Amino acid sequence: MTRVPDDVVAICERLRAKGKRAWIVGGCVRNVLIDKPVADWDVATDALPQELMKLFPKAIPTGLQHGTVTIVASGHHYELTTLRGESTYTDGRRPDAVHFVDDIAADLARRDFTMNAIAVDPASGALIDPFGGRKDIDAKTVRAVGKAVERFSEDGLRVLRAARFAATLEFELDPETLGAIAPTLDTFRKVSAERVRDEWVKTMKAPQPSRAFEIMRQTGILAITCPELLEGVGMEQNKWHALDVWKHGMACMDACVGDPMLRIAALLHDVGKPRSRAFSDKTQDWTFYDHDKIGAEIAFPIATRLKLSNDERDRVVALVRHHLFHYDAWSDQAVRRWIKRVGPERLQDLYALNEADLRGKGPIFKESDLAALALLKAHVEKVLAEGAALTTRDLAIDGNDLMKVLGLPRGRIIGQVLEALLEVVLADPAQNEREALLARAKEAAAQIQGASGG
Ligand code: ATP
Ligand code: MG
DSSP states (O other): OOOOOHHHHHHHHHHHHTTOOEEEETHHHHHHHHTOOOSOEEEEESSOHHHHHHHSTTOEEEEGGGTEEEEEETTEEEEEEEOBOOOOOSSSSSOSSOOBOSOHHHHHHTSSBGGGSOEEOTTTOOEEOTTOHHHHHHTTEEOBSSOHHHHHHHOTHHHHHHHHHHHHTTOEEOHHHHHTTGGGHHHHTTSOHHHHHHHHHHHTTSSOTHHHHHHHHHHTHHHHHOGGGGGGTTOOOOTTOSSOHHHHHHHHHHHOOSOHHHHHHHHHTTTTHHHHOEEETTTTEEEOTTHHHHHHHHHHHHHHHTTOOHHHHHHHHHHHHHOOOOOSSOOHHHHHHHHHHHOGGGHHHHHHHHHHHHHTTGGGOOGGGGHHHHHHHHHHHHHHHTTOOOSGGGSSSOHHHHHHHHTOOSSHHHHHHHHHHHHHHHHOGGGOOHHHHHHHHHHHHHHHHHHTTO
16 A cells, blocks of 8 residues: 655644644545555645745745645655635636635535545544545545536536546546536636646546547537547448547557657547548448548647647647558668658657557457568668668758858758758668769759749
8 A cells, every 4th residue: 555655744743743733635645545656745734824834944835825835855745735615616717715724624625526535634544534535436436526517617627637537547437427517518618728738648648548538528528629539430431440430549549558649649640531531432432541641730730729839749740640651561762761751750659659550440450460560660670770861961961061062042942952862862872972962962953943943
């Protein structure tokens, strides 16, 4: 069983020595009871924020208006929060005012789920569990504290937390709690994109994020945050697939081994399929031409809407764009061109995504389906080991050389000439030689200038 760290016990004892009370509360208690690792420890106390700052002069006033200070000890962060009571929420996001109370039961009553509304008295080890959180944890149930509709109408983030916990803890939502999501979505609409993104990222750390996304789909949460994904629900594919577009996206995400952004790419990898679907009279089956390209165009605004960083967005979009490849005894040149197109830095991501894409085919997947991927990896290794140029940076000359020999200023033409030379070298690595490239540069520049009429 996870132990309460000595630092936490010491903090609580220090408060008791000053006549204050302290409890360990929230997610850390829940995780101790489930025997899951605890990332941060939260302490609730009847000491007021000013008293906390006096008692722990090194504490960081991380949220004084909410009554929170943070203590850093042995490299860990411990949050101390003054007991708070129920509040009114008019904006569906933040309580209108925070009021401090001296009663742990009142503090627990304002928390979201019964499993998160348990306190431990560290002196006696006794659990304070007024809402039956322990029982719900044993039954693996997410249940709102009090009336679910009311609690979800106060704070729109809670419905997404419910879905997330269903996935990360592998719990089920209590029927009343589940049923309260759809009627309270107007409050959910007010949640900021950043907070939605943070929940998505946490969801992606679950063994099966699809548990959360299925709840989001059923309840209407997803129609608000990512309606594009719903276009694939029930959309039959072709003889190569056993699952519909939506279910395959779920299975691919679950099968994807990687960090949250890679899993978001897995979730979105076929988002272009519904808009590219066409029936082929020749094969008498559905086709999805260009779904990778169309998918990347759809993924970009989704990533932007979710407020991913530019790097994260570029990664997700590039993975959607390049997820589709079928290695079949490619030539060295074809392998070099493929690496250049997808970018050497994306190789590991694409391997993981491709494996998940195959495993995500459901019952028709066989381990032998991974053979082509293994061959591609080996071929890429060989090409990389040969040290062939794969980007313009790998060429034996650079932009400065070109500016000198061509008598041109830095700019578009120089970039285009470098690209043209890279094409030559991709076809024949032996051409990656200073003199040979400089000789070709003049030709290439003349062609480019001729073509652009300049
Ligand atoms: P994790 O840290 O694993 O995401 P957690 O339950 O610890 O889960 P935190 O955001 O760290 O989540 O919040 C700590 C505690 O604060 C929760 O356990 C819960 O008691 C309370 N809490 C957090 N967010 C809300 C909310 N939106 N509404 C009500 N109570 C909340
Ligand atoms: Mg926490």
